[in-house]
Amino acid sequence: MHFNKLIIIVFLMVFTACKSNSEYNKTVSIKDDVMFLADDKLQGRQTGTDGELAAADYIAQRFENIGLSTKGPDGYFQTFSFKPKTDPHQTVNYTVKDGDSTITGTNVIGFIDNKAENTIIIGAHYDHxxxxxxxxxxxxxxxxxxxxxxxxASGVAVMLSLAKKLKKKNKGNNYLFIAFSGEEMGLLGSNYFTKKPTIALSNANYMINMDMVGRLKENNTLAVYGVGTSPIFKQVVKANNSKFKIIENESGVGPSDHTSFYNSEIPVLHFFTGQHEDYHKPSDDSEKLNYEGMALISTYIFDIISDLDDNGKMPFRTTKNESEDVPRFKVGLGVIPDYLFDGKGMRIDGISEDKPAQKANLQRGDIVIKLGDSVVTDMMSYMRALSAFDTGDTTKVIVKRGNDEVEAEIGF
Known part of the structure; x- marks a missing residue:
């Protein structure tokens, strides 16, 4: 056995050993789940690796102890094999022959059968x-x-907390919980599930997705996408909120697994606490998460599900795909935008090293209000302004810094 795999399995056994079902449910918290999934021993949970398989085993064990029944083709598991795309526009071929370049991903699927007509799908990807x-x-x-x-890991932990909450309450629907593999490689696990579903998708009521819900900020800003995919969603999202500053987005299309279900004409709600400087970096570690915030989000989603429990099946509505309107641009400031900022301008949430914004002495928290000749009022106008420039161009940028307006020169 591979040495690293042995370490992972031993870690899993130690973490879960000697717990009865009731004891397991009492002691495993949202933080515990994150700490396990984001531990170095899982080596980043890349699709098809020993670390991802250890994470899949852990999630399956959690499903079992919570009391979910199996709903994969192989117990809790649904595997799919594919060859990585060499062209970003290429369609993934899931039917492949054995070969060195073949990768096998594993979705983990658990079920609460309330003998209801419809099923709510609750998902989060666990690969990284x-x-x-x-x-x-x-x-x-x-x-x-x-x-x-x-x-x-944050989305999976909130999903597991919802599974525990829903095990004994809200019997108006069945619940299918899916931890998706292959999201980072192009929503592969969720796409595969919609092609090879283990329930009849015609009976899917709606889908809830959680991706990056671990960094709730002090102002409690929470993004909820997909509110336009069913007529009642906006009302329910608003009526059950007493804790958050909600940023709504109507579109059912975005860079996470809810898109696969929207494309199957299933209403979706996607929850997100925003971008940050640790995104897709080794520094995205468990000690930086807001666990109280994650518990609030879990309760909020549970309240939405409870409100909709006796509403029957949600009608599906198509939404405008806002990503189709995004202008193409060849240069960037080298900043992380605050996608949850709802004021006028584009707020900078992070500065990349040795990029135009840093060289111009822009700071985190600055709000870009003008770039070149263009007034910046939101993310879309910022991207339109950026699309006018090419490598080698220089221009002026005006940012709001506190109560002051600061002008700087940008060189792309």
């Missing part, structure tokens, strides 16, 4: 980037483990 797979934003010389605590 290993030692820095494609998509990593780490620029260090040596490879390091990307633990993905926020992305997306």
């Amino acid at each position: 980037l290993g030692y820095g797979a494609e998509g990593s934003l780490y620029r260090g010389e040596a490879s390091e483990i990307h633990n993905g605590a926020d992305d997306n």
Whole structure:
């Protein structure tokens, strides 16, 4: 047996040993789940690796102890094999022959059967980037483990807490819980599930997705996407909220697994606490998460599900795909935008090393209000302004810093 795999299995056994079902449920918290999934011993949970398989085993064990029945083709597991895309526009072929380049992902699927007509699907991806797979934003010389605590041990932990809450309450629907593999490689696990579902998708009521829900900020800003995918969603999201500053987005399309279900004409709600400087870097670790915030989000989602419990099946509605309107651009400021900022302008939530914004002495918290000749009022106008520039161009940027307006020169 591979030495690292042995370490992972021993760690899993020690963590779960000697607990009865009731004791397990009492003692395993949201933080415990994150700590396990984001531990170095799982080596970043890259799709198809021993670390991802150990995470899958752990999630299956949690499902069993919570009392979920199996709903995969092989117990809790649904495996799929594929060859990585060499062209980003290429369609993934899930039917492949054995070969060195074949990767096998594993979805983990549990079920609460309330003998209801419809089923709510609740999901979160559990794979991440290993030692820095494609998509990593780490620029260090040596490879390091990307633990993905926020992305997306946080979503899995909240999903598990919801499974425990829903085991004995809200019997108006069945519940299917899915921990998706292959999200970082292109929503592969969720896409595969919608092609090979283990329930009749015609009976799927709606889908809830949680991806990066571990960094709730002091102002309690929470993004909820997909509110336009069913007529009642906006009302329910608002009526059950007393804790959060909600940023709504109508679109059912986005860079996470809810998109696969929206494309199957299932209403979706996607929850997200925002981008940060540790995104897709080795520094996305468990000690940086807001566990009280995650518990609040779990309760909020549970309240939404409870409110909808006797509403029957949610009608599906198509939404405008806002990503189709995003202008193409060749240059960037080298900043992490605050996607949850709802004021005027584009707020900077992080500055990348040795990029135009840093060289111009821009700071985290600055709000870009003008770039070149263009007034910036939101993310879309910022991207439109950026699309006018090419490598080698220089321009002026005006940012709001506190009560002051600061002008700087940007060189792309």
